Amino acid sequence: MRKVAIVGVGETKFSGPQMRTSVELFAEAAAEALAGSNLKPKDIQALFLGNALGDFAEGQGSVQAFAAENIGCFNIPANRYEGACASASMAIRDAWMWVASGFYDIVLAGGVERAATMGTPLATRTFAMFSDSRYEFATGLTFPAVFAMLAHLYAAKYNIPLPRLKEQLAAVSVQSYKYGMFNAKAHLRKEVDMAAVLSSFMVSTPLQLHDCCPFSDGAAALVVASEEVAWKLTSKPVFIVGVGQASNGPMASQQEFLPRLRARELSAERAYDMAGLKPNDIDICELHDCFSIASLISAEGLGFFDYGTSGEAWLKGEADIGGKIAINLSGGLKAKGHPIGATGAGQVYEIVKQFREEVEPERQVEGARTGLTDTLGGDGCTLVNIILQRGW
Numbered sequence: 001m002r003k004v005a006i007v008g009v010g011e012t013k014f015s016g017p018q019m020r021t022s023v024e025l026f027a028e029a030a031a032e033a034l035a036g037s038n039l040k041p042k043d044i045q046a047l048f049l050g051n052a053l054g055d056f057a058e059g060q061g062s063v064q065a066f067a068a069e070n071i072g073c074f075n076i077p078a079n080r081y082e083g084a085c086a087s088a089s090m091a092i093r094d095a096w097m098w099v100a101s102g103f104y105d106i107v108l109a110g111g112v113e114r115a116a117t118m119g120t121p122l123a124t125r126t127f128a129m130f131s132d133s134r135y136e137f138a139t140g141l142t143f144p145a146v147f148a149m150l151a152h153l154y155a156a157k158y159n160i161p162l163p164r165l166k167e168q169l170a171a172v173s174v175q176s177y178k179y180g181m182f183n184a185k186a187h188l189r190k191e192v193d194m195a196a197v198l199s200s201f202m203v204s205t206p207l208q209l210h211d212c213c214p215f216s217d218g219a220a221a222l223v224v225a226s227e228e229v230a231w232k233l234t235s236k237p238v239f240i241v242g243v244g245q246a247s248n249g250p251m252a253s254q255q256e257f258l259p260r261l262r263a264r265e266l267s268a269e270r271a272y273d274m275a276g277l278k279p280n281d282i283d284i285c286e287l288h289d290c291f292s293i294a295s296l297i298s299a300e301g302l303g304f305f306d307y308g309t310s311g312e313a314w315l316k317g318e319a320d321i322g323g324k325i326a327i328n329l330s331g332g333l334k335a336k337g338h339p340i341g342a343t344g345a346g347q348v349y350e351i352v353k354q355f356r357e358e359v360e361p362e363r364q365v366e367g368a369r370t371g372l373t374d375t376l377g378g379d380g381c382t383l384v385n386i387i388l389q390r391g392w
Contacts, residue, residue: 092345183360244268
């Protein structure tokens with residue numbers, strides 16, 4: 001297996017409803033990634049694109065083929081990946097495998113979504129398709145309710161009084177907004193304090209408005225290349241040194257392990273083993289914080305904090321710049337935004353920009369060399385982890 005690097009990245013602003021199509025949004029991100037790689041569209045050998053809801057958002061299937069043609073990558077193989085919120089991460093993992101195997105030298109990977117354009121009722125209904133449609137959705141269980149139940153299970157398992165858990169969740173949200181405010185490409189750029197979080201309206205107890213991420217439109221792209229090619233294109237390649245993916249069935253089949261998500265822990269273990277690293281080797285992490293409770297569960301499943309302690313860690317600043325592990329300096333899904341087909345690629349974009357010291361100074365981690373992305377699709381049914389390292 002060859003070493004594989006990311007040589008260029010691109011991303012649109014994540015935002016509310018966009019007038020542009022998914023093809024047009026992805027073209028913007030792809031153009032930035034290609035320019036940063038010193039490549040032309042004709043140099044791309046394949047396109048792997050994450051997109052979960054294009055059929056519903058704009059009545060457009062086969063968006064991957066139209067996207068390839070639109071950016072000038074004529075007649076190449078173009079694949080679409082649907083893994084709910086993990087769609088783009090699946091695409092990147094497959095791009096890594098194809099390049100590592102030697103079949104391709106240069107692949108364009110990423111994702112796009114227009115979730116905000118769908119409006120809240122349709123987006124809520126279609127998001128719920130990624131839980132179990134036979135039993136969970138039929139009982140009215142949408143994703144806020146799924147994660148609210150996980151919050152109650154978490155509080156019960158680790159003996160955390162619900163008022164204290166709500167303070168811990170609020171600390172996660174406050175941090176997301178703090179960094180998102182400085183991210184020029186973030187959906188929600190505003191300062192929100194603890195009092196505002198705790199006084200916002202209830203969505204699904206104990207989760208309040210600011211515990212929940214927005215529906216977003218946006219796209220992200222990256223160019224994946226073999227090590228030999230990468231060094232010819234850039235002096236700052238970022239190597240993919242570990243990947244992991246695992247799956248679960250419906251929540252009911254996960255009940256013995258909840259509130260932990262077994263697929264995440266297996267996926268992360270595979271990524272760490274491949275990279276030859278441990279959790280304390282990671283400098284920065286972009287994790288899946290679709291709801292505040294998801295941050296606590298993720299940080300523990302990735303090995304950053306002991307089980308049941310991550311909420312206190314957030315309150316103490318241990319997930320902040322200068323803490324034990326810097327988490328979601330982009331603003332995370334909650335502030336940067338969550339265009340589900342693009343989210344995983346957006347996480348990788350952030351890590352690469354951090355390594356190259358190309359983010360705003362208020363959220364830059366000095367000297368970061370190793371990063372981890374964590375993307376969750378559905379209610380724990382698809383987990384993908386990617387470990388990245390600076391190559392210079």
